[in-house]
Amino acid sequence: MPVDLRTRLGQLELPSPVLAASGCAGAGRELAQFTDVARIGALITKSVTLEPRAGNPAPRLTETPSGMLSSPGLQGPGIDGFLQRDLPWLLSRGARAVVSVAGHTVREYAELAVRLSDAAGVSAIEVNLGCPDAAAAGRPFALDATAAGQVVAQVRGSARYDIPVFAKLSPEVTDIVSVARACVSSGADGLSLVNAVPGMAIDPVSFRPVLSGAFGGLSGPAIRPLAIRCVWQVREAFPDVPVIGTGGVRTGRDALEFLLAGAAMVAIGTVLFHDPSACSRIQRELEEELVARGIDRVSEVVGRAHDGAGVVADRHSWVLARAWAVASGGKYP
Amino acid sequence: MSPVQVRGTVLTVRRVDAYVAMTVVAPAIATRFRPGQFIAIAVGGPQSGMLSRRTFSVHDVRPDHGGTVEFVFLPREPGAEWLADCRSRDVLDIVGPLGRPFPVPRDPASCLLVGVGAAAAPLFALAGRLADRGCQADFLLGAESADRVFGALTARRTGRSAMITTADGSLGARGSVIDLLPTVVQQARTDVIYAAAPLGVLRAASALAGRYAIPVQALVDAPAMACGTGLCMGCVLPAVGTDGITRMVRACVDGPVFRGDRVRWDDVGTIPFDALGAPGWKSRAGGVGPAATSLTPGPRDIPEGRQHAG
Numbered sequence: 001m002p003v004d005l006r007t008r009l010g011q012l013e014l015p016s017p018v019l020a021a022s023g024c025a026g027a028g029r030e031l032a033q034f035t036d037v038a039r040i041g042a043l044i045t046k047s048v049t050l051e052p053r054a055g056n057p058a059p060r061l062t063e064t065p066s067g068m069l070s071s072p073g074l075q076g077p078g079i080d081g082f083l084q085r086d087l088p089w090l091l092s093r094g095a096r097a098v099v100s101v102a103g104h105t106v107r108e109y110a111e112l113a114v115r116l117s118d119a120a121g122v123s124a125i126e127v128n129l130g131c132p133d134a135a136a137a138g139r140p141f142a143l144d145a146t147a148a149g150q151v152v153a154q155v156r157g158s159a160r161y162d163i164p165v166f167a168k169l170s171p172e173v174t175d176i177v178s179v180a181r182a183c184v185s186s187g188a189d190g191l192s193l194v195n196a197v198p199g200m201a202i203d204p205v206s207f208r209p210v211l212s213g214a215f216g217g218l219s220g221p222a223i224r225p226l227a228i229r230c231v232w233q234v235r236e237a238f239p240d241v242p243v244i245g246t247g248g249v250r251t252g253r254d255a256l257e258f259l260l261a262g263a264a265m266v267a268i269g270t271v272l273f274h275d276p277s278a279c280s281r282i283q284r285e286l287e288e289e290l291v292a293r294g295i296d297r298v299s300e301v302v303g304r305a306h307d308g309a310g311v312v313a314d315r316h317s318w319v320l321a322r323a324w325a326v327a328s329g330g331k332y333p
Numbered sequence: 334m335s336p337v338q339v340r341g342t343v344l345t346v347r348r349v350d351a352y353v354a355m356t357v358v359a360p361a362i363a364t365r366f367r368p369g370q371f372i373a374i375a376v377g378g379p380q381s382g383m384l385s386r387r388t389f390s391v392h393d394v395r396p397d398h399g400g401t402v403e404f405v406f407l408p409r410e411p412g413a414e415w416l417a418d419c420r421s422r423d424v425l426d427i428v429g430p431l432g433r434p435f436p437v438p439r440d441p442a443s444c445l446l447v448g449v450g451a452a453a454a455p456l457f458a459l460a461g462r463l464a465d466r467g468c469q470a471d472f473l474l475g476a477e478s479a480d481r482v483f484g485a486l487t488a489r490r491t492g493r494s495a496m497i498t499t500a501d502g503s504l505g506a507r508g509s510v511i512d513l514l515p516t517v518v519q520q521a522r523t524d525v526i527y528a529a530a531p532l533g534v535l536r537a538a539s540a541l542a543g544r545y546a547i548p549v550q551a552l553v554d555a556p557a558m559a560c561g562t563g564l565c566m567g568c569v570l571p572a573v574g575t576d577g578i579t580r581m582v583r584a585c586v587d588g589p590v591f592r593g594d595r596v597r598w599d600d601v602g603t604i605p606f607d608a609l610g611a612p613g614w615k616s617r618a619g620g621v622g623p624a625a626t627s628l629t630p631g632p633r634d635i636p637e638g639r640q641h642a643g
């Protein structure tokens with residue numbers, strides 16, 4: 001029996017909780033060569049800015065153990081180019097577009113929300129709070145609960161009422177729950193956890209930083225436990241706020257881990273560079289993981305790790321099932 | 334034709350001088366392939382900690398086993414070493430063929446093929462295609478030393494002429510291909526230059542081609558490709574579109590073959606101040622043209638080039 005993967009996003013029903021993460025799938029054209037973008041939950045676009053941006057000089061990316069350090073610098077066509085070419089293309093392919101927005105001032109974010117509200121077909125807005133705040137000497141909004149809350153309040157106030165607004169947070173804070181609280185009380189309909197974590201690599205041959213901007217965001221499986229912890233903490237504090245879990249998801253089992261921690265959806269980022277068909281594959285694997293556990297609706301597992309009794313009971317039956325499978329000579333599951 | 338992701342079985346792994354030449358069975362890639370295109374391979378197995386795909390220009394494709402793909406590399410980093418340790422019948426996750434191929438002249442022309450080290454590998458499939466079009470191919474190959482010159486024998490056998498240079502003089506003339514370029518272009522009465530080499534050589538070839546007013550097609554052998562599929566935005570370099578606007582374009586989808594006169598070779602590794610969206614850049618009316626269409630050469634230039642938008 002097929003598993004019911006349907007997931008709610010505001011008024012919308014997504015066919016699956018598996019999304020493509022912002023900045024790792026552009027606006028879908030490249031991804032569509034390997035994955036049917038209409039069949040994944042949604043595509044979160046590369047963060048859109050008001051003006052076109054050339055991004056940072058190369059080198060922008062470097063491989064690190066089980067991860068990637070990157071500082072692409074938000075290269076993109078700007079909101080005009082995005083609305084003219086990228087959004088219509090995504091919609092023409094039957095994909096659901098969650099549009100990520102980025103700015104350096106609260107006003108820029110608000111203006112982007114207005115522009116997106118005038119366009120048809122935006123499933124949700126994801127507010128990338130990882131950008132430097134011009135009013136705070138370049139400290140990213142996400143590092144300060146007040147600044148993050150202000151951006152969210154402005155975006156929520158400027159966006160059409162029926163477009164859900166998700167705030168994307170950075171794990172680089174002492175207390176993720178306080179930033180989450182500021183966003184939720186400012187009207188965020190959901191949270192995206194997490195953005196990449198600042199890191200650095202130095203070239204032992206040139207004796208210089210590898211990336212042109214010295215620092216980059218660390219992403220990929222290397223940060224998955226960090227992301228899981230953030231999702232868990234936020235779910236404990238706000239059990240009713242939908243969360244998009246992001247950070248190193250590589251397999252259906254990893255996706256399941258995020259769901260158990262409390263994410264309603266998972267977004268696939270860096271792993272797409274390694275496997276451009278990862279979204280469809282992970283979706284399929286997640287379905288298999290659920291079938292193996294006799295679960296027929298994905299919504300049933302969301303946040304289940306918080307349910308103490310549930311955990312013990314599940315683990316018990318899982319061990320039993322495995323023992324049974326081994327005893328019967330079959331391969332688990 | 335759009336790329337595919339396949340599981341390719343390793344057929345052979347051979348040492349060729351300093352290099353490893355690997356042949357994999359991948360019919361869907363082989364049949365789609367055009368010279369100049371590349372493949373991107375996942376290394377280290379399914380749970381690999383090495384997340385960047387390794388990209389390789391395709392040396393050649395053959396029809397045996399339904400279609401095989403051969404590529405050549407120097408095993409000098411952990412991912413390439415892992416690949417070099419693969420054996421016949423191992424299975425690899427391969428994406429390809431990727432990128433914009435070499436455009437070939439419609440009418441017979443005198444073509445100079447300039448290559449350095451293993452970067453020269455894609456020139457040999459190109460030579461085959463040029464021959465089909467009735468074109469003459471002259472080779473100019475170089476490397477640090479004799480064991481790093483790739484394809485010297487094939488070049489001598491199949492080219493109208495073949496000049497070899499090595500930095501240490503162990504094969505052919507001592508020096509760099511850059512030193513010999515002007516002489517060869519004059520002697521061969523070159524109509525078009527094809528170059529597959531490090532940036533310095535591509536820059537020199539483009540400058541020379543400019544002086545002689547001949548076109549140059551330069552294959553960028555960018556080491557900094559994390560995905561090869563256009564997703565990561567890591568492989569950018571500044572290039573001028575037909576509208577005169579400089580954009581940061583991706584070597585993996587807008588290239589790897591570029592018209593030499595379009596790339597701002599001296600500015601590679603920077604964001605030129607006048608590039609679209611550079612800091613301080615001001616949008617002007619009509620300035621925000623579609624990045625891809627302006628860089629995609631006309632149908633006359635590329636008979637079967639992939640149309641890339643984005």
Ligand SMILES: Cc1cc2nc3c(=O)[nH]c(=O)nc-3n(C[C@H](O)[C@H](O)[C@H](O)COP(=O)(O)O)c2cc1C
Binds near residue numbers: 072
């Ligand atoms: C190359 C690259 C570009 C990214 N660009 C954006 C972006 O534009 N906006 C954003 O909110 N997050 C961006 N991210 C962060 C990812 O969306 C994601 O939150 C993070 O990488 C962790 O997930 P992952 O481990 O699955 O990649 C980017 C990440 C990478 C690696």
Ligand code: FES
Binds near residue numbers: 557565568586
């Ligand atoms: S290598 Fe990733 S975009 Fe070119």
